[in-house]
Amino acid sequence: MKAIRYHSYGSPDVIKLQDVDKPEIGDDDVLIRVRAASVNAGDWHLLRGLPYIFRAQAGLTRPKAHLLGADLAGEVVAAGRSVTALRPGDEVYGFCRGAFAEYVAVPAEGFVVRKPAGLTFEEAAAVPVAAVTALQALRDKARVRAGQKVLVNGAGGGVGPFAVQIAKALGAEVTGVCGPGNVEIVRSIGADHVVDYTKEDFTRSGERYDVILDNVANRSLADCRRVLAPQGIYLHNSGDKGGRWVGVMPRIVQVMLLSPFVRQSLVAGHVADENTDDLVALRDLLEAGKIRPVIDRTHPLSEVPEAITYIEWGHARGKVVITVTPPLP
Template sequence: MTMKAIRYHAYGPPEVIELREVPRPEAGDGEVLVRVRAAAVNPGDWHLLRGSPYLLRAVSGPTRPKAHGLGADFAGRVEAVGAGVTRFGPGDEVYGCAPGSFAEYVTVRADGPVSAKPAGLTYEQAAAVPTSGLTALQALRDKGRVGAGHRVLVNGAAGGIGTFAVQLAKAYGAEVTGVCGSANVDLVRSIGADHVVDHTKADFTRTGRRYHLILDNVGNRSLSDCRRALTPDGAFIPNSGSGGRWVGPMGRIIAVNVLSWFVRHRFFTFVTRENAADLATLAGLVEAGDLTPVIDRVHPLEEVPQAIGYLERGHARGKVVVTVQPG
């Protein structure tokens, strides 16, 4: 049996991507085979496609990619389960994380990052949640320990992670300031931000306001400038930044780790943990009305190159999603 799937065999621009017929995977022991209905685009997709920063190639392949699929987030229906799987059954609606999700079918460990799809969401909306939602959740809850009375600033509040972070911080009782461009001020306010800073008109590090936590999804201000906007015991969590073609955002993360030894402020870095428990937590927040995915645009599977190119240009409002199998 075969399926349609996105493949790339050389590093380069979106034009190197191909839609191919490939063998359909089968559910092995302890695995779930999911018929993918929708998948989301993430920055990791264009980093893998470009082989950039070059440090990434130590894992993905020095001169050409070792793996040929793209996509990480999915939503769909369970098609079949392997031996020993009791948590899911055929027909269950699920969502989660699996490499190569720009494909008609994926397999994922039943005890891995897969959970029941949030009730009331379309497949496209559900596919928008996993990676960005998990990143925002773990940054605010686990590292920032955000709670009632905290002042939280989200730099890049209109992006994929930012739109989730604004809503999650509000759900945890924080006073939230979102930083975005002029075109996105109304959007950021509509998802719950108490204050919005238009970065084309004001510098959030020079307004005189102090925050208990800054989640930085952009990396367009120096670390010393960001420290000026923190309370004395405030926390800073970088989720992006520059560092050139060799190390990319890792350059800012390395700088944060070094600086944390010498300053009073709390500087945190982390790697998002893909897991079922947090996917279930996000689903609960969606079903409680505290979290709604923001989707910029939806592309069909054959337009994955355009979808990745659009996200790479850096102007997406919320998430870019791919409909893999409509209906």
């Protein structure tokens, strides 16, 4: 089968489309024919080995793992003897390390569930990591309630469009901050207010927000706190590329050090907890039409290097998806 592999840190030029053995499954696993996968910011960080601080876990001089791709949609083609919830022929979506491949083996529990009805494989593959990140940040960390004012900084990227829609589904009044190329997209998915950051600085608007989900960290923490309600919640989700050595760690440390001394709640470095309960919750929202994936472009498996380059440059308007069409076993 064909699969994407990389054996050294570097630019997308080090990525290879290789012939590898089809994975074997254990009693608790399913074999999935991957129909689509999506690209996340984590893919280029893994590929580059940046920031360097993360190489302590990923491998100091070369990657310990050679896999890219974290979420997928596809069809179950085989199930282990202990698997009861899924059967061959089931269409599924979820999480997987090494999703840029024609076939993957994953544990049936905790990783994949049945795909939302009415979604294409490409649409379903765009959901897992980005949407679970947004869901957990807003529903669990911020406990967004009806009538609250929520600002999503970086509303046009991978996580942002899901965050806008989930906040709306929770009953909030939502302001999305994005670049000029994403204004119409963010408005079309339900944002009540859209701020083009090239024309307006949301931290100077005089508005106050109950929750700020900061996906880009392009404004200082002090500026963000100025427009946060006295007992509001600031969620630092990510940030720009940061330094090569420690990335966005200075922002995370700043949030953690300041948090005990202010009335506002400051939450640093939200990382999604991958689980199937949230995939089911998202499936319900998708099937009810309350959220929908925003897909910028699709690439075939052979163009994963181009897709990761596009994500790294920060140009994506929504998700970038890899279409995989492997032969049947």
